[in-house]
Amino acid sequence: AQKITQTQPGMFVQEKEAVTLDCTYDTSDPSYGLFWYKQPSSGEMIFLIYQGSYDQQNATEGRYSLNFQKARKSANLVISASQLGDSAMYFCAMREDFTGGGNKLTFGTGTQLKVEL
């Protein structure tokens, strides 16, 4: 079974600084996908970034980048130039494919990020 581990329950960062949110994963599937989602207090899950297991380069989306280290089974999210609006819960998730098609996401327990002035 797949497992996602996020060891940082809470993180603080000063505005305009960079922050790294940790994620490690465990799977026996050779093909998988890793996601990061942001969940503000309103509850909606907002997709940030995706990394496929066969992707050669680390994914980037604007201020978000994913530091993918396959051998170490880690997929850390880096947010550059933090903004007050980045304060939210962040979840790392892994896609698990069903045999007949379709898939599900397995989520970690999340990291609460607080951006301070």
Added chain:
Amino acid sequence: ETGVTQSPTHLIKTRGQQVTLRCSSQSGHNTVSWYQQALGQGPQFIFQYYREEENGRGNFPPRFSGLQFPNYSSELNVNALELDDSALYLCASSLDAAGGTYNEQFFGPGTRLTVL
């Protein structure tokens, strides 16, 4: 393009009652997944529907059931509610469950269920 919508936003029920939550998928999406998110936890996969058929199921008892309609909207039904069913229920839609190697799931705002 209309995003994923869910109704109701909030709901309060008592133990033993039944509840139905609704989800309208994003335009063009034919796959709907449901997740339960208890307070302070990450979402847990309940099940997925693709073209009106259950496509996969997580570790939830049979009293959690669902439907998908021809327009790809979906319902989550929970019978015999228990206190531990109190959670945020998230619906996510995606395109084409069959054969996709990467199909992003777009989430709705959720329904917050409280069981007293």
